[in-house]
Amino acid sequence: MAIDGGGIKGLFSASVLSRIEQGTGKKCGDYFDMIAGTSTGGLIALGIASGKDASKLVDLYKKTESQFSQPLIIEL
Incomplete structure (x- = not known):
């Protein structure tokens, strides 16, 4: 299974x-031999x-929904 x-x-x-x-x-998970995803899909996988x-x-997504609405800026 691949999750976007x-x-x-x-x-x-x-x-x-x-x-x-x-x-x-x-x-x-009982139905798939391989489970993969990118970004948030990887967390679900x-x-x-x-x-x-x-x-x-x-439930986890609903609890942390506000964190997805703010862009993350990292200074290098």
């Missing part, structure tokens, strides 16, 4: 995965691959 990045858009990806888990009664429920990832 995009900051808070990860909430949509996590929500879709959560609905799949609710409908099947099984974790998404780590959660799914480590056995976390997708609903927990949805």
